[in-house]
Amino acid sequence: MRAKITYFITAAVLVVFFVLVGGRAVAMMRLGTPLGVGLGLAALIIPLIGVWFLWKNTQFVRKANKLAALLDAEGALPVDELRRTPAGRIDRDSADEVFARRRAETEDSPADWRCWFRLAVAYQDARDTPRARRAMQRAIALHDGKQLPS
Template sequence: MKNPSTRVVATIAALVAVLAFYFVLLGQRGVSLIQDGRAVPVGLGLAVLVLPLLGVWMVVATIRSGLAHQHLARRIHYEGLELDVSDLPRRPSGRIDRDAADALFAQVKQEWEEDPDNWRNSYRLARAYDYAGDRGRARETMRRAVALEKLEREG
């Protein structure tokens, strides 16, 4: 497996398989508790059955989100609009220097303010938030970019 994306997909597939196995075990435990028939084990069994359902929902939501983000990344790459961070100074850890990331963020935010309803600007802003270390706003802005791109595709 020389391609890094193949390695990532294989890792994700392995983690999903492990989670599926875990969810099956939890489900079996929940069913056996419910079959006990007494009030407390039945209550615990129902509660245990909720865990695999939540887990499946979380895995599906995370994979769908990742696929949507990858779709936008491919479009941005194809259109030549990726943020070029190759010449920015980096810390020993490899992360972009904070001042450089903040300067990049200021530039990209200005572009976004000029056309906030363009998914490309929202995508670039989400990436700039991420480089600046604000993961919460990066996720929020990326969700907006996904929604705007979907509107553009469907409209």
């Protein structure tokens, strides 16, 4: 729940920022000078890219949460199996064991979105966000009936 609140607050702040930047961009374009129009158009690109990025990220989170709800309903939601040091750091041997199991599971059933979801969770638990995101994107695509390139 805390993550959802943080996400919505961050999204709201970004939307306010996009509106402010967009307003300044329009004001520069209204100057009518070539420099003002050029800078205004350039400044307008920032909020447009930001809105697109926020939309894509929101869709990704919504779809990942949908898969998590499906796994939860099946009673198959993965748990954090990684051992931690007293300082809270992940024990490397533990992580290697979990990743080996998850990768083997995924290699045995490469078309099963559940395997890719569990692999994504293992990566996220280990704070490997880029790999977690790619694995979750594959899980989403497989669930939606799409096939991503290897």
